[in-house]
Amino acid sequence: MTEENEVVTEPAATEPVSLEPTPEVDSVLVQLVGVVGKENASDTELERIVYSGDPSSLPQFHYRWKQRYLADYVVRVQTIEEVKGVIGVARNHGIPVIPRGGASSCLGSSSPSRGGISLDLKKMNKVLEVDQAKGMVRVEPGVTFTALDVELGKHGMELGIYPSSAKSAVIGGWIGCGGKAGIGTPCNGTLLDNLVSLKVILPDGSETTIEGANLDLYNGSYGILGVIVEATLAIRRKPASIKTLSYGFSRLEHVCNTMVRVTQLEQKPIYLKIADFDFQSYSNPLEKGKYVLSVTYPEETQSAPVTDIEQAVAESGGTYLGDSYGTKEWDLRYDCEFNPKEHCDTLMFQELWVDVENVYDILKAYEKHKKSHKVPSIWFGMLGTSSMMRLELMAMLNPDKYLEFIASKGILHKMVKRAIKQGGGPYTIGLQNSIYMKKAYPERHSRLKELKKSADPSGIMNPDRVTSCMTSYGRMNILFVMAAAFRRLGKYVAR
Numbered sequence: 191m192t193e194e195n196e197v198v199t200e201p202a203a204t205e206p207v208s209l210e211p212t213p214e215v216d217s218v219l220v221q222l223v224g225v226v227g228k229e230n231a232s233d234t235e236l237e238r239i240v241y242s243g244d245p246s247s248l249p250q251f252h253y254r255w256k257q258r259y260l261a262d263y264v265v266r267v268q269t270i271e272e273v274k275g276v277i278g279v280a281r282n283h284g285i286p287v288i289p290r291g292g293a294s295s296c297l298g299s300s301s302p303s304r305g306g307i308s309l310d311l312k313k314m315n316k317v318l319e320v321d322q323a324k325g326m327v328r329v330e331p332g333v334t335f336t337a338l339d340v341e342l343g344k345h346g347m348e349l350g351i352y353p354s355s356a357k358s359a360v361i362g363g364w365i366g367c368g369g370k371a372g373i374g375t376p377c378n379g380t381l382l383d384n385l386v387s388l389k390v391i392l393p394d395g396s397e398t399t400i401e402g403a404n405l406d407l408y409n410g411s412y413g414i415l416g417v418i419v420e421a422t423l424a425i426r427r428k429p430a431s432i433k434t435l436s437y438g439f440s441r442l443e444h445v446c447n448t449m450v451r452v453t454q455l456e457q458k459p460i461y462l463k464i465a466d467f468d469f470q471s472y473s474n475p476l477e478k479g480k481y482v483l484s485v486t487y488p489e490e491t492q493s494a495p496v497t498d499i500e501q502a503v504a505e506s507g508g509t510y511l512g513d514s515y516g517t518k519e520w521d522l523r524y525d526c527e528f529n530p531k532e533h534c535d536t537l538m539f540q541e542l543w544v545d546v547e548n549v550y551d552i553l554k555a556y557e558k559h560k561k562s563h564k565v566p567s568i569w570f571g572m573l574g575t576s577s578m579m580r581l582e583l584m585a586m587l588n589p590d591k592y593l594e595f596i597a598s599k600g601i602l603h604k605m606v607k608r609a610i611k612q613g614g615g616p617y618t619i620g621l622q623n624s625i626y627m628k629k630a631y632p633e634r635h636s637r638l639k640e641l642k643k644s645a646d647p648s649g650i651m652n653p654d655r656v657t658s659c660m661t662s663y664g665r666m667n668i669l670f671v672m673a674a675a676f677r678r679l680g681k682y683v684a685r
């Protein structure tokens with residue numbers, strides 16, 4: 191009971207007490223939001239996962255040797271000032287920046303190896319200037335090949351070179367990889383041949399223009415030297431129409447020899463492809479056991495050197511596959527490499543950069559390994575320059591079969607060693623092929639290493655690739671040799 195006049199007070203209203211610990215303010219995220227706005231900076235788990243891989247879908251154990259393969263933050267930039275701001279935040283906190291275009295280069299090129307900021311450049315996608323008279327275009331790094339083609343098409347012009355991943359790749363990503371082989375490169379030159387200048391934000395946040403001889407280092411630097419924020423490239427008149435000629439061959443030697451002869455003709459094709467029966471079965475099927483050679487030329491001023499090609503084909507016992515087969519080959523130029531992936535859990539591949547004269551030797555060895563190891567394997571080759579080919583060797587695998595997986599990697603490793611011995615090497619370098627950099631391209635490796643040391647002393651730009659590596663060639667060599675040997679031994683014992 192209460193006494194009269196006694197003042198009864200209600201208990202004071204209090205905030206419900208949370209049993210969760212108070213989340214600490216993430217100062218890096220706060221600063222990134224300050225640079226690019228809330229909608230363009232994130233640390234949600236979903237975004238970090240999405241931005242940390244690439245289409246190669248490798249099994250978890252493949253990543254074991256990386257320290258932290260998940261990005262800590264995802265940032266989408268739209269302006270040069272924002273790129274500078276993000277690099278500033280990274281520098282102040284000593285965390286890595288991983289530039290990212292379409293992520294189609296695979297091999298971990300644009301995936302983190304020790305956390306950090308995944309820097310998405312796809313929103314920087316403007317075509318800034320088309321100078322028809324000078325035959326040049328100035329673009330932001332995130333412009334897609336399709337958007338660029340549409341814009342240049344309004345002027346009757348084209349870039350005239352693009353990777354077969356053009357549906358997902360962007361121009362900055364292709365420059366990051368130093369594109370040497372693409373549709374158009376045999377006749378219009380490599381990306382380096384077509385680069386006029388680059389605007390780059392260096393790891394210290396300053397802006398610089400790269401021209402002349404230095405372009406060679408920044409083209410193909412995989413984001414380790416800075417962020418490309420603008421590129422000026424040569425353009426040319428678009429051919430009114432093209433024609434693809436396709437031929438079938440019964441023997442590997444014959445398709446390779448004919449391919450070499452076609453590359454030696456004065457007139458260079460827009461696109462030249464060779465592939466085996468199994469590769470073709472996922473896009474444009476061939477008669478069982480055959481190999482295909484497809485060559486595309488513009489139809490107007492420089493029509494196909496048909497007589498010379500037909501003579502070379504006839505001498506090798508090849509046959510014409512018909513106009514509609516050729517048309518389909520051209521129509522499928524973007525999709526044929528992706529198609530096999532839809533038919534297996536993991537499409538593990540290795541891209542080689544080899545002299546056309548050595549393609550037969552490499553493929554003969556690959557086909558021999560494929561038979562002895564019974565690994566479902568396919569291959570495809572695309573001409574880069576008139577003398578070098580991007581040869582893609584693929585294994586269609588179930589990643590749960592660890593030994594089969596690692597043995598296939600062992601076979602691909604043997605192929606890289608063979609290519610290096612012949613003066614070639616891996617094509618895309620990325621994270622995974624950095625172990626070969628010093629052996630395959632020693633001069634480039636040491637020049638880039640020197641530049642990296644002076645430009646990025648704290649190593650924040652895309653670490654662990656090209657000039658340094660988280661594992662060593664020697665270690666991987668032992669692992670792969672042992673894996674291949676154990677598999678062979680296992681098979682022998684099982685027999």
Ligand SMILES: Cc1cc2nc3c(=O)[nH]c(=O)nc-3n(C[C@H](O)[C@H](O)[C@H](O)COP(=O)(O)OP(=O)(O)OC[C@H]3O[C@@H](n4cnc5c(N)ncnc54)[C@H](O)[C@@H]3O)c2cc1C
Binds near residue numbers: 294360362572
């Ligand atoms: C199906 C398929 C077909 C392909 N065909 C070809 C082909 O025909 N020819 C060929 O050469 N390659 C080919 N490739 C590999 C090729 O290199 C890439 O597809 C493409 O060039 C990469 O572009 P991207 O935008 O996806 O770059 P990403 O993979 O995102 O990045 C590539 C590298 O560049 C860096 N980078 C990205 N943007 C910048 C920037 N603005 N500044 C600095 N560094 C940056 C990244 O950190 C990374 O190291 C193919 C790949 C696939 C999957």
